[in-house]
Amino acid sequence: MKMADDEIKAIVAETLVEQHRLHQESIDAIVSKVVASVLASLGIEDDDRKELRVDFQHLRRWRKSVEQAQSYTFKAVITVVATGLMGAVWLGVKVALGK
Numbered sequence: 197m198k199m200a201d202d203e204i205k206a207i208v209a210e211t212l213v214e215q216h217r218l219h220q221e222s223i224d225a226i227v228s229k230v231v232a233s234v235l236a237s238l239g240i241e242d243d244d245r246k247e248l249r250v251d252f253q254h255l256r257r258w259r260k261s262v263e264q265a266q267s268y269t270f271k272a273v274i275t276v277v278a279t280g281l282m283g284a285v286w287l288g289v290k291v292a293l294g295k
Contacts, residue, residue, distance in 0.1 A: 240248055
């Protein structure tokens with residue numbers, strides 16, 4: 197009994213798909229182990245992930261508030277400098293008109 201070319205191609209295609217799936221699962225498992233190992237070497241265990249996420253969220257909020265404070269400080273400095281310059285110009289005009 198001889199197999200038809202279409203049957204052989206179908207069997208080869210199924211085999212290749214299964215090999216690819218197994219290979220991908222193997223890669224996923226390896227990557228997962230490597231990530232867990234790297235995190236463990238940094239002192240971060242699997243149980244700490246939720247806490248770590250909360251810490252990063254807190255750091256992001258802190259960074260954004262510091263950036264906002266810097267923005268307000270910059271605006272305040274510009275306002276003070278502009279007010280000082282306007283005051284100096286006003287005094288200059290008063291002195292010039294007073295003579």
